[in-house]
Amino acid sequence: NENDIIAEFGTNYAEFYHDGKGAIKKLLSEKQGQVAGAYEKDGLDLALVWGEYNPQTKQGIGLSKIYAKHLDDFKAFVGDTPEEKLANGMSEIVENGRLINVNGVESIVLNKNGLSFRLGLSKGWNNQGENRWIITAYKSIKESGETSYHDTFTAREPLANLNNTNSTTPAKINQPSPLELALKHKEQALKEAQDKI
Known part of the structure; x- marks a missing residue:
């Protein structure tokens, strides 16, 4: 469907429609673009995008982020190479996973051999559109009680640091970009949704 193509992600490789493994192989080879409808789940077409990944901030979206940051998470799957394990x-x-929606955050969750795997979905682009695309995929690791925060807190920092205008710590010179802030917010929402399951 032409409405499912997100122009910002570049070339759509339509020949890999509903061929997730082929889509991954193509995007890894091209290192750009997208496959609208690479996967289908419960009547929804799921796009796979190359996206972007910043190694300095460790922030990103799409297959480029999954490949750079989470490739080792897929060791439990069949395949001769890390890329085959990722695709499989x-x-x-x-x-085989189940589609869940927690507080408006959609994910596909698969429990396999005592491990939990998640595939995070994003709806539309810049709050426009109904299409779903894969923002991330990873092996889920629950936080321990000592390091997790109560679900009602939205900030992941000590309360003493919130709204502290008299700090002796110098202001950050390199502020995150709006994209990095949006990605961080989306990842935090995915993690909070995971903690509620």
Whole structure:
């Protein structure tokens, strides 16, 4: 569907429609673009995008982020290379996982051999559109009680640091970009949704 193509992600490789493994192989080879409808889950077409990843901030979206940051998370899946394990793992998560929606955050969750895997979805682009695309995929690790925060807190920092205008710590010179802030917010929402399951 032409409405599912997100222009900001570049070329759509339509020949890989509903061929997730082929889509991953193509995007890894091209290092750009997208496949609208690479996967199908419960009547929804799921786009796979190359996206972007910043190694300095460790922030990103799409397959480029999954490949750079979470490739080792897919060791439990079948395949001769890490890339094959990634392709097989993502396909298995979509095919056998369950689609959940917690506080408006959609994910596909698969429990396999005592491990939990998640595939995070984003709806539309810049708050426009109904299409779903894969923002991330990873092996889920629950936080321990000592390091997690209560669900009612939205900030992940000590209360004493909130709204502290008299800090002796110098202001950050390199502030995160709006994209990095949006990605951080989306990842935090995914993690909070995971903690509620």
